[in-house]
Amino acid sequence: MFEVVRLNEDGFASTFGISLDDVTNLVQALLSADSECGFDSEKREALMSIECPLDDINSLESPSEMEALDSNGLANIAGYSAEAEAQVELLSDGHPIRDQKKRGTCASFATLRALEVSGLKKNVFQPPIDLSEHFLHWNTKEYHCGNRNRPGTGIENHLRTLSHKGVCKEDLCPYEESSSDAEHKGAMPKSDAFSDAETRKHHGSQRLKPEDLNALKKAITGGSPVILQIPVFHNWYNDLEVRASGILYSQTGPHDKTEGSHAIVLVGYFEDPEAQDESYFVFDNSWGERWAESSPFGAGRGILPFNYVTTHCRGLSAYLLTH
Numbered sequence: 001m002f003e004v005v006r007l008n009e010d011g012f013a014s015t016f017g018i019s020l021d022d023v024t025n026l027v028q029a030l031l032s033a034d035s036e037c038g039f040d041s042e043k044r045e046a047l048m049s050i051e052c053p054l055d056d057i058n059s060l061e062s063p064s065e066m067e068a069l070d071s072n073g074l075a076n077i078a079g080y081s082a083e084a085e086a087q088v089e090l091l092s093d094g095h096p097i098r099d100q101k102k103r104g105t106c107a108s109f110a111t112l113r114a115l116e117v118s119g120l121k122k123n124v125f126q127p128p129i130d131l132s133e134h135f136l137h138w139n140t141k142e143y144h145c146g147n148r149n150r151p152g153t154g155i156e157n158h159l160r161t162l163s164h165k166g167v168c169k170e171d172l173c174p175y176e177e178s179s180s181d182a183e184h185k186g187a188m189p190k191s192d193a194f195s196d197a198e199t200r201k202h203h204g205s206q207r208l209k210p211e212d213l214n215a216l217k218k219a220i221t222g223g224s225p226v227i228l229q230i231p232v233f234h235n236w237y238n239d240l241e242v243r244a245s246g247i248l249y250s251q252t253g254p255h256d257k258t259e260g261s262h263a264i265v266l267v268g269y270f271e272d273p274e275a276q277d278e279s280y281f282v283f284d285n286s287w288g289e290r291w292a293e294s295s296p297f298g299a300g301r302g303i304l305p306f307n308y309v310t311t312h313c314r315g316l317s318a319y320l321l322t323h
Helices: 023-032 041-048 072-076 082-087 106-121 133-143 155-164 191-197 213-221 240-245 306-312
Strands: 002-007 013-018 205-207 226-233 258-270 280-284 301-305 318-321
Touching: 106 133, 106 155, 106 226, 106 258, 106 318, 133 155, 133 191, 155 318, 213 226, 213 258, 213 306, 226 306, 258 301, 280 306, 301 306
Parallel strands: none
Antiparallel strands: 002 013, 205 318, 226 258, 226 318, 258 280, 280 301
């Protein structure tokens, strides 16, 4: 239980308690308590710019040295079957899986995957377009990042960058697989990249509650991928079978630690109304095709059980892009 002190307009102090599991929930709790604390819009904006540890992806680059496993075990995974697979329509069919390599840039990859897919579905981008993750990451670190010395940054900051700076095509600002500068930005984009990005600003987004499964499903059914922040647990991040199949599972014990968090894109789902524990989302990852090499939905795509989202993603970030 945290004790929060506030001052009213007359300068008198009072306190109220908030029970929190992590710093991310602290920020969410403070935002929800803005009426009690008297936050004005300027203070709210400042608070929204705070980056929580779970927004940082610095330790979760694409896993390396992944060993290939066969997919014989997939039939034993709760909820998976060939019949279920046949019912899932993926929004991102035809879009190649990308790889963030050794950089904490998952939020850039997830944001642009959602923009590319939804833009194509809604005839904003015709033909399909490849947008620059490096441009978005560099500008987010430069203009919308509270702590430049950390490798990662949050989804909200990338959405601000899309609105203010836009994003250029990949060939005008190619992705750098590593960065050695202290601020983890990489090289500054060239002038033609900035000029192109001015023509491609995106202003619309809607925040969702991750635990609201109906809202997530409605977005996907309507052709909008969902950018979702998930906690990454040590047990599955280092599990060879998970790396092969892409099927995530919840922590198995009280001492299983969180490695950090990761941004993914929900692009489909399967639901069994009579067995919610056998229902799941399909997501595009940014760890290349060696991760989830045996995934039934294609290399690089994972399976996220509904109960993982409702149990572990409450209070984290979830967005769809509006056009």
